[in-house]
Amino acid sequence: MVEQPTMVKICDILEESPGVKTFFFQNNLPFVPGQFIMVWIPTLDEKPFTISYIQKDIAAISVLKRGEFTHALHKKRTGDLMGIRGPYGRGFDLQTGLNPCIVGGGIGMASLATVIDSLPDVTIVQGARSASEIIYQKRFPMMKLCTDDGSIGFKGTTVDLLKELLKTQTFDKVYTCGPERMMYKVVELCKNHEIDCAVSLDRYMKCGFGVCGQCDCSGQRVCIEGPVFTSAELSRMEDFGKITILKTGERAILYKH
Amino acid sequence: MVEQPTMVKICDILEESPGVKTFFFQNNLPFVPGQFIMVWIPTLDEKPFTISYIQKDIAAISVLKRGEFTHALHKKRTGDLMGIRGPYGRGFDLQTGLNPCIVGGGIGMASLATVIDSLPDVTIVQGARSASEIIYQKRFPMMKLCTDDGSIGFKGTTVDLLKELLKTQTFDKVYTCGPERMMYKVVELCKNHEIDCAVSLDRYMKCGFGVCGQCDCSGQRVCIEGPVFTSAELSRMEDFGKITILKTGERAILYKH
């Protein structure tokens, strides 16, 4: 195998919300929930995206329109090509027979969606700033929603909602993806309840296969050892929730960059 | 696989005749009778030699002392290293259930020895200039011998002896290796008796794997398409029995070089 993008045809596009589109493409790569691919737009750039749908011969990524690259992706139409390479990374370790809770913040839901597809009977918490940012509502009708402005569901953060839920029930495992500060709080909360977490981190990436060192988080390569880490691992990773690494390689306080 | 010599230890040396030594080495290459290896003496040279013994985990080459390279080989002792790469070439197509005759001239017997080992009930003709050049006498006690000087066996060439044999019996197939002029005559004789021949050719070789073009015989690469050719193939190869190619690539009349 060579680590080079293969051009795939976008065979379907789904508008998940005003800001999020899902791009379906045919392929037969052996994806595991939580793994990601590097998506290439020739001459523009290449960025990591989680696989958000895994079907027979078809997979998809769900993309939040944010900067230059995701704007360009959002302009793609059915039939257009994009380059992909992967799958990369260590995905979620799915333990069936447990009573898990999924906690997704914003586009973080994208990497949890295939976990939900793979596990029976999960509790799902999705948080967003407001109703218009909620995704996958038809796909997972049973989701418990929360928004910062209360425009739908519980008014508050996913952490607040999870705290509420934990008053009346208990979970064996929490799968979470979203803004790192949110995930940090989820992990802290779960620590108090002795619940194991599986957390998917986001770092700027270059190679995706463990040589460039760009995606470091306390000596762990998010592209290889991650993107999913367990609570136990995170407890040894000082940078978690605090520090990220910029394109230059400089350390930066999370959310200040 | 890479086409590079591997150093093997010579684990035994057998003197087959005053001029011929057999060098045994451990290996587990998948040899087919008639195939050859390139033997490397570091900083000196590299030449092709037929595998003359195929045993479980052990193989051997039998080498006639001729020029600089084979003199150097003959100086090797048990425990010394030599480089080998291969196996190369298309070996003998062994048809059991036939009534075959083996016709070997001089060191040509080396590539026929493993054919004899593989086939039951073969008639074997070995020719040499004189008794001292006969090899494998203990290995194949049933051999019919002939010498130019009559010092042992039939006085005459292998072709003469084969002609004699054909007066009283018939063969379905003749396997032959030896001086090319001898083999040419064997093929001619067999043509008259409608006997198929399998003939192992000798050409100067460089790569051994079909790229350099050095071993050409009428458009056939002796290292890949050969060294074994059938009568039918040889009938389309004008150079057979007539022309060889020198190190420079120049055509030369066989036995004039």
Add this chain to the structure above:
Amino acid sequence: MMSNVTLSVNLCNIPLANPTILASGILGTTRELLKRVAENGAGAVTIKSISTEPREGHKNPTVITFEAGMLNAVGYSNPGVDAAAREFTKLQDINAPVIASVIGTRKEDFSRVVEGLSEAKFSAIEIPLSCPHTPGFGLLAGQGTPDATFAITSEVRRVTKLPIFVKLSPNIPEICTIAKAAEDAGANAITAVNSMGPGMIINIDAQKPILSFKVGGVTGDALRPIAVRCVYDLYKAIKIPIIGVGGISTGRHAIEMMMAGASAIGIGSGVYYRGIEVFKLVCGEMTQWMHENGFNNIHDIVGIAHG
């Protein structure tokens, strides 16, 4: 279905049924082998390089492979111009144009060989000024400079009307300057590239370099990205066509090289990787890809990666 796709190219007014060319030094020792390569689908074939005098070349080992390609120091073994003139006759019986490869130590050698081969019906003359492992020739004789390239090309131009292909080394940072010197001296095409390096492979159990000449030129997969970059750069720098050579063994490789700017492509080590039928295989794969991607004429992909 695929009847609309044509691979035929016109290279310096030489019509080729397809853009694959047997590279010099691979199987080009005899007329019969050239014929066989042509029967296996090559659009053109190149003979092994010929010098004024016969040469035995380096001792064995002369050609080995490694994980990423091939290493050779054959040392320009060849029978010399007189024997070559006897060998390469009746070229019209070969079902593809035949290119003569001509080498020399001094520039007069080149013209002597070209004149010596003038009776044979060669379609073009290729002059490699770029061998990295033969004393007296190519890089080891200083032929890889703009001045030497200009002088040798002019000398060959003086004695032949056939198209001249100047074959360059990938080693030299100023490959475009040298190509321009060749163009200025009347070359009709640039062959890019010859083997790179030299490189060395040591057998650690023998504690010795494997090639008898110790070092040799690197070809095959290892060379391909370097060759593609050379062709890409040359395409911007010169007007004459480019024959892209280096690491091609599949249709995708061939298309990549042509997208970089090659009008035709050479195959050498690919004969090892996929057998003598590599030419047919590559052409089949090119046709298939063109068909699937809506290209009818191979010409339309030349240089397209610059767009």
Add this chain to the structure above:
Amino acid sequence: MMSNVTLSVNLCNIPLANPTILASGILGTTRELLKRVAENGAGAVTIKSISTEPREGHKNPTVITFEAGMLNAVGYSNPGVDAAAREFTKLQDINAPVIASVIGTRKEDFSRVVEGLSEAKFSAIEIPLSCPHTPGFGLLAGQGTPDATFAITSEVRRVTKLPIFVKLSPNIPEICTIAKAAEDAGANAITAVNSMGPGMIINIDAQKPILSFKVGGVTGDALRPIAVRCVYDLYKAIKIPIIGVGGISTGRHAIEMMMAGASAIGIGSGVYYRGIEVFKLVCGEMTQWMHENGFNNIHDIVGIAHG
């Protein structure tokens, strides 16, 4: 059984537990990663090259692989000397000597960075004058000439007492001349080699070069024979030790490089081929081979292929 074999080497008075060194630009972005590589058995580790100012480097794709190796044009992304000085503290906690890699556009940049890093406990300063794909640096800034090498090395010599390793390009035919210029200017070792090329890989379905910078340096298997030849030539030409780098991912490769003349060896792309544990694996394989072949001291194989 294998207790008699020692891999420890003394490189310019830096004691290394074994001769494997993490090459610059691979995993050397943070202190924590260096530590992890050391824990995985590297005899020494090199940081990713640091310039005076922060650099974002080229856009992605910056690193890809192909059948025969790796192609990269990272473009020297680095946080600049001030942030680097903050990052690379408490190096004594890392279980192997740490080598600083320092780059610059003008020679004064090199000394500024070296001075900026002088508080950190680096064991040596490496200066790569040989990157083939970053405008303003290395080959693209003319640093690969004897004069520039002499000037830059002298400048660095002026400001540090640490051993200086000058890292050279495999592209340059006159590698020995340049190495001698470095030696004359006070370099303590030569690191041979940096990535070769540049090369280019085109995705034919996208009809575009894959790397955003279009071209990049070739490393890995493809580079190994070239690197071995460079080290072999350098061993004859200079007196200071050589750190052999290029395509090493097994113990046999490492031994080959040392037999060519390297006193220590660098591993970069090998981290991809065999994982971060490549250092341990290579050392294990070297020990095994030495044991089987009757060598006790790794020093005894250095340059042995010249014998």
